[in-house]
Amino acid sequence: MGPTGARLDVAHRIRRLHPLLPAIRAELARMDHASRPQVVAYQERRLRAMVRWAAARSPFYRELFRQNGIDPRDIRTLNDLTAIPPIDRHHLVERGEEFRTFPAATMWSASSSGTSGRPVGVYRTPGSSAYELCAQARQWSWFGLNASSRRIVLRGSDFAADQPGRPVRDMSANAQLMVSSFHLDDEHLPQIMSAIEAFDPVAIEGWPSSMTVLAGLMQRHGITLPLRGIITSSEVMSGPSRALMRAVFGGPIIDHYGQTERVTMSGNCERGTDHVFEDYGITELIPVEGHPDRWEIVGTPLHNWGFPLLRYRTGDEVGPAPSPTCPCGRGFRTIGPIAGRAEDVFTAADGRPLPLPSTVVDDLVGVLGAQIVQLARGQFEVRVVPGPDYDRAAVAAHIHRNTDRMFGLGQQLAIVELDALVAGGSGKVKTAYVIGT
Numbered sequence: 413m414g415p416t417g418a419r420l421d422v423a424h425r426i427r428r429l430h431p432l433l434p435a436i437r438a439e440l441a442r443m444d445h446a447s448r449p450q451v452v453a454y455q456e457r458r459l460r461a462m463v464r465w466a467a468a469r470s471p472f473y474r475e476l477f478r479q480n481g482i483d484p485r486d487i488r489t490l491n492d493l494t495a496i497p498p499i500d501r502h503h504l505v506e507r508g509e510e511f512r513t514f515p516a517a518t519m520w521s522a523s524s525s526g527t528s529g530r531p532v533g534v535y536r537t538p539g540s541s542a543y544e545l546c547a548q549a550r551q552w553s554w555f556g557l558n559a560s561s562r563r564i565v566l567r568g569s570d571f572a573a574d575q576p577g578r579p580v581r582d583m584s585a586n587a588q589l590m591v592s593s594f595h596l597d598d599e600h601l602p603q604i605m606s607a608i609e610a611f612d613p614v615a616i617e618g619w620p621s622s623m624t625v626l627a628g629l630m631q632r633h634g635i636t637l638p639l640r641g642i643i644t645s646s647e648v649m650s651g652p653s654r655a656l657m658r659a660v661f662g663g664p665i666i667d668h669y670g671q672t673e674r675v676t677m678s679g680n681c682e683r684g685t686d687h688v689f690e691d692y693g694i695t696e697l698i699p700v701e702g703h704p705d706r707w708e709i710v711g712t713p714l715h716n717w718g719f720p721l722l723r724y725r726t727g728d729e730v731g732p733a734p735s736p737t738c739p740c741g742r743g744f745r746t747i748g749p750i751a752g753r754a755e756d757v758f759t760a761a762d763g764r765p766l767p768l769p770s771t772v773v774d775d776l777v778g779v780l781g782a783q784i785v786q787l788a789r790g791q792f793e794v795r796v797v798p799g800p801d802y803d804r805a806a807v808a809a810h811i812h813r814n815t816d817r818m819f820g821l822g823q824q825l826a827i828v829e830l831d832a833l834v835a836g837g838s839g840k841v842k843t844a845y846v847i848g849t
């Protein structure tokens with residue numbers, strides 16, 4: 413379901429040329445310097461519009477409001493928002509299409525199995541995709557970077573399967589040099605480094621696990637590459653992994669947290685403090701039972717008019733913020749460290765590291781759950797929980813295609829059907845983990 417290949421290029425162009433871009437950028441710049449009351453006033457104005465829009469156009473919310481006796485006109489403030497019952501992944505899995513306010517064909521779809529193996533599908537308007545990029549670019553601007561800053565991108569990238577033997581793809585029009593996450597070994601390093609040198613990047617962006625593998629490989633070969641920023645997202649980073657990236661790439665880490673559902677966004681400022689990007693969405697922190705120092709992140713996005721989500725429980729948890737204020741002076745609240753996706757790096761049959769392996773099961777359709785485990789090097793088991801629309805042959809073909817394209821040919825793969833996913837060693841159900849090496 414995610415845009416790939418030629419479709420990705422089209423999506424990039426549309427987002428870069430969207431007619432609302434100047435207005436979005438101006439608004440984001442204004443909120444960057446807004447006081448706390450101005451931030452709240454902005455959120456409440458957008459909230460009122462979003463709730464009325466959802467009540468009028470989204471079949472799911474029409475029913476939810478009716479069943480709960482909620483008059484959308486009564487939802488005016490952040491406090492009023494709590495009258496609306498929260499929703500979670502189950503609602504998207506079971507009734508995803510009912511959230512839409514526009515025809516599916518006018519939007520982009522995306523899906524993810526997240527951290528717990530339960531895939532969800534969502535829709536995004538071109539405008540909200542443009543907003544997403546602008547919100548990220550605003551954070552980069554705190555570090556002297558912008559959307560045109562030339563950067564190396566390591567984000568899985570099945571593009572490499574379309575051009576065998578070439579683990580890089582120059583997308584200068586988007587200021588990006590794509591580097592495959594799945595070709596980071598001694599054999600491919602010379603080719604990757606010469607492409608990077610020719611590209612002359614100022615930043616590196618992508619999955620921390622992939623960037624760590626590349627940094628480790630470069631360090632072993634005595635290579636450093638001074639950059640102005642290390643842009644990360646999607647995964648939790650360990651201290652040693654941060655230190656390694658800093659040692660090889662020099663620049664500051666610019667990390668942001670978001671979700672496929674795109675309900676909230678947060679990230680660190682130039683002073684190293686994590687802030688909630690409050691104009692992106694309304695972020696509530698709901699206490700986690702039995703854990704006085706943990707909260708679940710619940711988000712109400714304020715920009716995706718085609719797929720309204722109100723009080724969406726992300727399942728992601730956060731610890732206490734180190735300090736309520738930050739010397740940067742922004743009106744955005746500070747937030748503690750987020751316990752997001754943390755996966756083992758798999759190993760291919762030929763010894764290549766395979767970072768963020770759950771990407772293989774991220775876009776399956778017709779399943780209620782999916783996970784992948786490494787039984788041994790190059791030997792993987794995909795476990796699926798069939799849903800009502802499960803098509804065994806189609807799902808199997810999809811998994812084999814993803815594995816071939818991402819991990820490369822020559823892997824051993826078994827697919828098993830289960831009633832429920834299996835917890836790993838930590839006792840937690842994870843989308844990807846290693847049993848044997």
Ligand SMILES: [Zn+2]
Pocket residue numbers: 681682683684685687738739740741742
């Ligand atoms: Zn700050």
